[in-house]
Amino acid sequence: MATRDDMEQSKDEGTSNTRHIHAAGSRLTSQCRNIIMNVFQYFNSQGPSKTMKEIIKATATATQVSERTIYRIKSEKMKSSDGIIHSPLPRKRKSTVVDNLDSFDRDCVRRDILSFYDRGDRPTLANLLAKVREPPTNFTGSRSSLYKIVRNLGFRYKKVTSGRKILMERQDIIITRNKYLRELKRNRESPKPRPEVFVDETWVNQNLTVEKCWTNEDGSVGPTTKLGRGSRFIIVHAGSDEGFVPGALLMFKSKNGSKGDYHDSMDNERFKMWLEEQLLPNIKKESLIIIDNAPYHSKIINKVPTSSNRKAQIIDWLVLNNIDHDPSFTKLELLQLCQRHKEIQKYEIDEIAAHYGHKVLRLPPYHCIFNPIELIWAQVKTEIKKRNSNSDQSLKIVEKITKEAVEASRNPYALRAVLRIGIVAEQL
Template sequence: MAQEVREAKRNKRIRSQTRKVIMNVYNYFRHQDERESETDVDLRIAAATGISVRSFHSIKQQYRCGVIRSPPPRSRISPVLGSLDDLAKDSIRQEIFSFYEKGERPTVEALLMRVRKPPVSFSGAYSSLYKVVKQLGFRYRRVEGGGYILMERSDVSAARNKYLRLLDENRRSSSPRPEIYMDEMWLNETEFVVRDMGLTKKSAGRKGKTRKGARYFIVHAGGEDGFVQGALLFQSINGNKKDSDDINDTCFHSWFQTQLLPNIPPHSLIVMDNAWYHSKILNKTPTVNSKKCEIIQWLTELDIAHDCSYTKFELLNLANAHKDKLVYEIDQIACDAGHEVLRLPAYYYHFNPMERIWAQVKKEVRKSISNTEDHTFERLYKMIKCAIDRITTEDWRKSLRHMRHMEEKFRIKERAFEKLIENIVISQDVDSSESDNDE
């Protein structure tokens, strides 16, 4: 049944009238067979209506509260925020960390004074900068004795440091795994649209003005020796649909198994982001809708000590405490082939050297596109292929050196942060929960 549930569009707005119809469908299915489990009914509703189970749970919660209403209208994106590119956002992050290096406490007011100057030249006000800071994974924490300090969310910081530590351990080992980096890029008829696919399942943030029409999805991989031979995927996307309608985990898994794995060195370390089609889970954590026997089975399969006499919610809390044992399908495929997958930390797409490589490819293709009106699939593929062929091994090594330089800078900044924070008592009060997900 779960396989019948289509992946819903992440930004689809379901209005109140549609929500009421969905609940009518639910009530009809619910009364058809009262012995059927709630989970199975939810899956049937999702399959019948074309929405995700998570969206249906939200609608059902509204229904139980007695108020079904349309979602609030989308707020207009600030021109200031829309004009910030990835380089500017990274510069803002670097400025926050520079406070720690100088032994100072970062605040949005102090940060605003710095980022108004080049290279950021931020033209917005306090509220706009605070939105950017939150998007970068920072939150205000109250300091004992009064005042606040900007701190990176602990989960974001921990993920970054774990990533850097695992990379360092691999490079220092007696037999280091070859590092293979993969990434995606988007092409819209006459110009490239680069998007960071690890921030969200459907990341926003297109650069530049885009036109309606055919769109193309490009994925490739490379490392110390340049691009992986035979690993280029160039796929047409229906311009009238969202990306997730055509790019799915099945398509990606096929490319991964047939074009990437056979062409990379044995025992490689494959670095990728957290795009949703990279992250299909084999052993999903039980939910409140799971039966007690299903939770016990999950705990048993992962060799997690438990007592069958525990209540369902005690077992569920135990399962949630071991979410780190989740296994991604793509990781298992790589493991079976003798490789290992390492995922980029959220908000740190620039740790991928392919970002600089794609910038070179994009520049070459834009030159070619500006001199032709022939935008057919074959023509665009030829331009992409030629641009990629111009990227040399030395270009890759320069990009890798730049990436390792950034990695070392963040190690230094982390040490400066720890030194500063040792002398500060942080209150438990925060301006927002660390579980907030702004990716």
């Protein structure tokens, strides 16, 4: 038979164990909440001699949760229409502001920086933060997040001739942008301009839907949506001032779920297959295909040697590309000679397009604003959000809605997008 001391020891051990059942900040399930209310009702039925505060305190001691939690659960039960306390919805973990900005928003930040110089002002993080909080950027992040974005856009805070530090755009980006604009202008002013075809990629999450709608105070009325982002579809398409190219839509499920972006799911082989089978057969002859500098667009077939190559391999590259050289040169001298002829590198995509009579023009880095499809993607995603606001968010339904939203992008809108990009190019 157990003695009183044994029973007290067992009681102490049980109490010690229950103290760790509910960690601070963790969610209580509906079962735990109803048990807590049963304990509260038990103490409340023992007689009217105790005050409510004493009953709450006794319940908190018995259940090892805070008195504030008891008050909250008691209030939830009183508001519940069926008398059952349900588990609270899991809190969504907010991603960092830097990850929330898509390529179009980042380019808006770039234009805000350049607008300071257009007015003769000097941008700093303080006045830039005030500027980007306004429409159309509507940036909601902190100063440190803006600092990271600005650096990723190719700007550096450095000294100028006056000795003061201001934001300066990298010289290589300026040169690349000027080269692109000159090439584009040369094509448009030529007697026989090539038709411009813009290529771009984006993604759509399975649970993409509206963020706000009309509902009542407790949120019980409104669309039923799933938690999380769900699976992700990658979209590849091309368009011109006549709209999207017929038959050029490529849409597939990402192998990485909702992590990363389309750069993590696309590769050179998939893009090359799309180019040869869906794009080139459906565009006009001798088109100008405009793409960005994504890695899967930029596979080089005659890459310039580096220091990791042997001297014999460097000489073979020079011979293959008909570059005069002296085999008695040191490896370092041969590498310098290769770097001076770096412009002869050929991209695999460019060679495929040239075989069919087309030409490829690459956008300058960090300048998606020059791609009008970026504007159309915003329209497409807005339409998907409107139509994807119900509980039936299966992959087939989302895929169907996405394809219909892409096809519904009207030609006049595409023309306005191209004209807007042309205005921006002329301003620069």
